[in-house]
Amino acid sequence: MAQLLKTTFLPSSLPRASTVRSPSIHISTHRSRTTQVEAKIREIFMPALSSTMTEGKIVSWVKSEGDKLSKGESVVVVESDKADMDVETFYDGYLAAIMVEEGGVAAVGSAIALLAETEEEIAEARSKASSSSSSAAQPASTSSSAPEPSQTEKIAEPAGPAISKAAAIVGSAVHPASEGGKRVVASPYAKKLAKELKVELERVVGSGPMGRIVAKDVEAAAAAADAAASLAPKVGTTVNPPSGIELGTVVPFTTMQGAVSRNMVESLAVPTFRVGYTITTDALDALYKKIKSKGVTMTALLAKATALALVKHPVINSSCRDGKSFTYNSSINIAVAVAMDGGLLTPVLQDADKVDIYSLSRKWKELVDKARAKQLQPHEYNTGTFTLSNLGMYGVDRFDAILPPGTGAIMAVGASQPTVVATKDGRIGMKNQMQVNVTADHRVIYGADLASFLQTLAKIIEDPKDLTF
């Protein structure tokens, strides 16, 4: 037996040596590249996981910036042409800067992160990562085979997030949940989301049991932060005109804008009138909240509600083509106005009364994507029998829409807002209410028609259980 072993060791020990040393395949590449004499900042390279691999994709960073690493620990998961593999570090230290983010691709041998030996060197490594690497890398380039240009490219990316993250940490930590704010109680998913969306849990107010922070609190906080962020530059734009517009010039209409112009003038030939209605949306909001996670959008919900109301009032879905007759449309196709870059489109949700809310939401998403890509087919934007226009998301509480030629009515939807209302039992309460305003062709649709349609619509929205069928 011993003899057997002896003979077997010789020819095969070499290729197997790496496996014997580390208990798994984790191949870890390291080339210590001391860029300055005293600072020990090392680079982590994209390893070659197979002989055919030329580049690797970062599946995920197991560690985040600032984490302490010890020798042999997995740092990053790399996808090669064959499999996902963990890459280990061969040095103790701190993961100072990630240079290729998750999902990014790097050539074999190029640096994907920096490893600092001590905590003090993290900042240095980061600044090194963010600054142009030329000065730091030059003395080392003789000892390294890393392609210099690609490194510079990648280095530029993470600088932004790294800095903003550092700035964000300064925030105060007062939390109402428990023990006078000493502890943050957040559910596992909320924590994951917070990390993903870069939301500080200390600043989030929990709405779960006992003030626990749950996923939707984090989402709300992230949305609020986004809103704040998008507001900030808007202040500036009031002074400077939006980019792309040169003052003092005449710009001809695009084809789309020309079509809008023609339609608008044409609409003047139609005798229209308007009827408004205030609808309480508490129940609709609650339903939306419940099924939002399943991909249902408010637009789809409103289109569905409108379509269901139209079923009962076919005259609102009719139009006047020749000034002599009613044209009762066989299907209920809800066109929804969408602001596009430099124009307006009305993608159509066909048979909105028959299609279920989930399919309708999916259809809507598809239409919007197509509209953005300018790939809408004619039947997808000109077959509408009733139009919806919603400016609620801008905070508009009421407005007035122009009737598109060829249809009988258009509904303008304002924002749903908390409103103090007196209830029938003599109390004052808070309700979410929105105002809708329908413009209609009086040749076919009369005031009472519109009023009873709005009444039906209000009923549906205030008791929206039928919307999900």
Add this chain to the structure above:
Amino acid sequence: MQSSFSLSCSQATTVPRSNYTFDSLPFAPSKPINLRFCGLRREALGFSSLSRSHFRRGLQLHTPTRSKRISASLVDNGSPPKSFDYDLIIIGAGVGGHGAALHAVEKGLKTAIIEGDVVGGTCVNRGCVPSKALLAVSGRMRELQSEHHMKALGLQVSAAGYDRQGVADHANNLASKIRNNLTNSLKALGVDILTGVGTILGPQKVKYGKAGFPDNIVTAKDIIIATGSVPFVPKGVEVDGKTVITSDHALKLEFVPDWIVIVGSGYIGLEFSDVYTALGSEVTFVEALDQLMPGFDPEIGKLAQRVLINPRKIDYHTGVFASKITPAKDGKPVTIELIDAKTKEQKDTLEVDAALIATGRAPFTNGLGLENINVVTQRGFVPVDERMRVIDADGNLVPHLYCIGDANGKMMLAHAASAQGISVVEQITGRDHVLNHLSIPAACFTHPEISMVGLTEPQAREKGETEAFEVSVAKTSFKANTKALAENEGEGLAKLIYRPDTGEILGVHIFGLHAADLIHEASNAIALGTRIQDIKFAVHAHPTLSEVLDELFKSAKVEAHVSSQVSEPVAV
């Protein structure tokens, strides 16, 4: 005997395994396993280890023991001839007892089985069986909810939902169906089912009876203890069955909490995390050891964590004990106090909706009357030798008494219990048999599944070092498998640990689609002693998942030549 010793055990020493902490993992051996090959092995190149050195040296290969059997039967012949009610009585009608009973009938033994609760034991009523029903549901839910996955297949599904009671009923119906099948199979074979709690009165004598009824006393030539185990609840944990639960309660799925803590990240905990997250819960693991999924091959564990934990709504605390768990009451949530596993310092307090205690299982051996025959349990486990013969307080074998399954703690798996039962029946019907526990596969039915047989890589390397042989590892990915890609489930890894000099398979670990069904090719190879150089010529249907193993065997580099031609080439 001596010759076989010098051949097989010249290098064999005890494999120290105590540094692998398996206690929280019921399927991993909580006691040293005797590394043994079953009787079908031609060569005796194996290793035998017995670390329970206070037992009598039991290092015998199967052939020499025949002498022992003869002396044993001589003793029987010397005592006054007795007539027994039964040839074999089995205490406990779980999967172990059932397997033993079936085999005993096949061997012509008059057999009775004593059960104080319901037929089927833990596995059928509170374990593997109902949990598979829940996991079947969770697997489908997970698939339907994965928009990305569905889209990649071109499928459109509108919102997937579930009815909790419907899911719970499915689990319950499955358990009762399997229970009836077991009961009927016992009855059909003529096994007497004696209802009541069985207690050993003395050698070859058992009493049984229900509370409030007179006891019956029966005698049998041989007795097998197969009383199984119950969920282990650490001290400081108050189980109320509603918000602080064990697997027994969880399988009834009485409610789906928003946030549940699972104490223990072994396979019970993992499977439940799969169920709960698919049904919409968020999960926090509390694990006493430094990493999740202890006991799994580290590489498999890492990959599993990346697939089963990180992308899901799960977080975890490792290296901590749950020192105190208080159920929810008076509007307060479940509170869990965590202390550092090493320093015992208070670390954190969790406030959650529910807690599942999945810290392993404790043997159910109280009231068995072991004191009547001078047997002392070790942490509740009945001490046995490698032939499942019960050992008394003085280290002597108790004649005609065996213990199988969770109650002996060798390998706490339903199919291991059954295999041990069959092994015992083989012995008492005159054919010596030692079960090779290293050939018993284990599986964790998460999505995707994890399965394993034999040694993990660190265990194999340690053994290789002690016994001076080289250990090699081969790996294949599911990413390269046609069938897996067709299912859009390319995530997975199969890993083979082997001896390059002999081609012997030391262990196989699989993480991926249907891993639990794929492991048997490897476990059969280990059980039958098939070498890699032989099995690599076996043909697998294309395209199937089994090609993952085909590729695995083919990628191994073995120096030994084909030991025997499987069959002569025949022209057709």
